[in-house]
Each structure stands twice: as structure tokens, then as C-alpha cells.
Amino acid sequence: MREKILNILLDKNKEFVSGEEISEKLGITRTAVWKHIKNIKKQGYEIESVTKKGYKIVKCPDLLTPEIVKYNLSTSLLGKEIVYFDSIGSTNDYAKEIAKDVKEGTIIIAEEQVKGRGRMGKYWHSIKGDGIWVSIILKPDIYPYEASFITQIAGASIVKGLKKLGVDSLIKWPNDIIINNKKVSGILTELGAEIDRINYVVVGIGMNVKTIDFPENVKSMATSIRKEGYNLERIDILKEILEEFERLYSNYIENKDKTECIEICKQNSAIIGKYVYVLKGDEKRKVKCIDITENGNLVIINDNNVKEELISGEVSIRGDKNYV
Numbered sequence: 001m002r003e004k005i006l007n008i009l010l011d012k013n014k015e016f017v018s019g020e021e022i023s024e025k026l027g028i029t030r031t032a033v034w035k036h037i038k039n040i041k042k043q044g045y046e047i048e049s050v051t052k053k054g055y056k057i058v059k060c061p062d063l064l065t066p067e068i069v070k071y072n073l074s075t076s077l078l079g080k081e082i083v084y085f086d087s088i089g090s091t092n093d094y095a096k097e098i099a100k101d102v103k104e105g106t107i108i109i110a111e112e113q114v115k116g117r118g119r120m121g122k123y124w125h126s127i128k129g130d131g132i133w134v135s136i137i138l139k140p141d142i143y144p145y146e147a148s149f150i151t152q153i154a155g156a157s158i159v160k161g162l163k164k165l166g167v168d169s170l171i172k173w174p175n176d177i178i179i180n181n182k183k184v185s186g187i188l189t190e191l192g193a194e195i196d197r198i199n200y201v202v203v204g205i206g207m208n209v210k211t212i213d214f215p216e217n218v219k220s221m222a223t224s225i226r227k228e229g230y231n232l233e234r235i236d237i238l239k240e241i242l243e244e245f246e247r248l249y250s251n252y253i254e255n256k257d258k259t260e261c262i263e264i265c266k267q268n269s270a271i272i273g274k275y276v277y278v279l280k281g282d283e284k285r286k287v288k289c290i291d292i293t294e295n296g297n298l299v300i301i302n303d304n305n306v307k308e309e310l311i312s313g314e315v316s317i318r319g320d321k322n323y324v
């Protein structure tokens with residue numbers, strides 16, 4: 001009932017709804033409505049109540065609950081189903097557990113992860129309410145070898161989404177988003193597949209939004225949106241990213257069109273024109289990055305002065321001097 005009342009108020013888009021209207025719609029007394037409103041307020045919603053006019057939401061709490069996310073999102077695939085946790089091990093792990101039983105576009109959001117995972121088995125620091133910790137479940141009809149391109153769609157969506165909110169960031173091909181040479185966001189794409197067909201893809205996005213103090217081991221390399229001087233709400237960032245993601249993803253799946261995504265990745269690359277180290281297993285080579293191909297591969301000049309293409313997902317990139 002609380003959720004139904006909340007949805008009525010959210011649907012009214014910051015206009016008043018009378019207690020009478022709510023009580024008639026839901027078949028409960030006005031006193032019951034008032035009691036639920038009190039509980040909704042306890043959750044952090046600011047609700048104005050005016051005699052004869054009723055109730056209106058003035059401000060939503062800074063939470064990424066399904067009600068708040070759905071209210072803000074204008075997508076048709078992503079976030080139609082949302083699974084929300086106050087705290088969980090890892091949203092990617094949970095997404096993989098439920099992937100086969102849920103619809104494409106289902107997203108898992110947590111306020112906190114206690115076993116957040118980064119690439120290469122690293123720990124991903126995910127403090128409660130400090131960032132966006134989200135996993136998107138996709139079921140694309142593409143070959144498994146094509147799935148790594150979805151990481152680049154995520155990267156392009158993050159950069160484009162942030163730009164819409166006035167934040168300039170760059171992509172350290174293919175997984176990291178950086179601001180002022182420090183990592184603000186990372187992508188962990190995982191695949192459930194057979195040899196020739198994908199069962200699901202889980203795209204995990206972690207973004208440091210409000211974090212000020214990072215653990216000692218990542219301090220010199222990590223930053224957050226707030227640390228870079230931007231006072232943005234998590235919901236606004238999540239909305240922009242998911243809406244961009246849906247657009248670029250649909251264009252790729254429905255029209256096989258990668259051009260806009262690649263263009264964003266190229267224009268906002270942190271490494272094109274730079275020397276970086278390429279890591280693959282125990283191997284470490286210093287190379288110069290020169291381009292990204294129409295398929296999303298990184299073009300480099302190797303240590304023997306020969307052009308080579310690197311496929312995302314197969315290598316890691318380290319900066320020449322600092323992080324980038």
C-alpha cells in the first residue's frame with residue numbers, strides 16, 4: 001500500500017494529490033493514507049501537506065530505489081524490472097544468478113556492495129550511498145566473440161551521460177572512465193555463453209559519486225564526481241547513463257550500427273596518441289596507441305614499429321607514467 005501511495009504521488013510529478021483522491025483510488029480511509037504518508041516521510045521523502053489541497057512530493061531521498069529510478073527513467077528496455085538491495089555481496093554476482101530467469105534489461109542496484117568485484121579479481125570499493133553500483137542483464141542475439149563490444153557501449157554511455165550533466169571525462173580503453181587522470185568509474189562485463197550463442201551478458205558499472213576518502217591502495221589512482229568538484233545526484237547520473245546505453249545498445253543490436261559508439265570512444269579517448277603498457281598474462285609491452293577501429297579494437301604501433309590491433313577483453317592497459 002505504501003508503494004502504491006508513493007507511486008500516485010510520484011506520478012503527479014510534484015503536484016498536489018488530495019487525501020480523498022488517494023483514499024478513493026485505493027479503497028482505504030483518509031487516516032490510513034495519512035499514516036502511510038508518515039511512513040513515506042520517514043524514508044526520507046519531503047512531502048508538503050496543505051489543507052484542502054492534499055499532499056505533494058517536494059524532494060525524493062538520495063536513494064536508488066526502484067520507485068525513484070523508474071520515476072526518473074524514460075527507457076523502454078532498461079530498468080523495466082529493477083532488483084534493489086540496501087546491501088549485497090556483488091550486483092554482478094547476483095545478476096548472474098538470476099540472469100536466465102529474468103527479462104532482458106533487468107537491472108540490479110545496490111546502495112552498498114560488500115564483495116564488489118573489479119576486473120582481474122580485484123576488490124571494488126562500494127561504500128553505502130557513495131556511488132552507483134549497478135548491473136544490467138542483457139540477452140543479445142550476437143556471437144560470444146562480439147560481446148566485448150558491449151563494454152565499449154557502456155564506456156561511451158558513461159562519458160556521454162556525464163557530458164550531458166556538464167562533466168568531462170575520458171575513456172581509458174576499454175573499461176575505465178577517468179577524470180583528471182584518475183579513475184572515476186569502471187566496467188566489468190561478464191558473459192554466460194555456449195560456444196556459439198550467448199545466454200546472457202551482465203554489464204556491471206561502478207561509479208564513485210560522493211566518495212571523498214579512498215583506501216590507501218587506490219588513493220592515488222581513484223577519484224569521485226564530488227572530489228572533482230561536481231555536486232550531482234546519483235539518480236541524475238544513472239538516468240543519463242542508462243538512457244544513453246539503451247540508445248547505443250539498440251542501435252548496435254537492431255541496426256548493427258557501431259559508428260556513434262566508436263566515435264564517442266575515439267573522441268573521448270584518454271590513450272589515443274599516447275604511449276601505454278599493454279599487459280597480457282605475464283607479458284608487458286610498451287606501445288603507442290593510434291586509433292580505434294570500426295569494430296572497437298585498439299590500433300597500436302608495437303615495440304617493433306609494426307601496426308597491431310588489440311581486442312578488448314584480452315589485454316589490460318597501464319599508463320606510461322601515472323595511472324594513464
Ligand code: BTN
Nearest residue numbers: 090092116117118119186204206
Ligand atoms: C573495474 O574497473 O575493474 C570494474 C569495476 C566494476 C564495478 C562494478 S560495481 C557494480 C558491479 N558489481 C560488481 O561486483 N562489480 C561491478
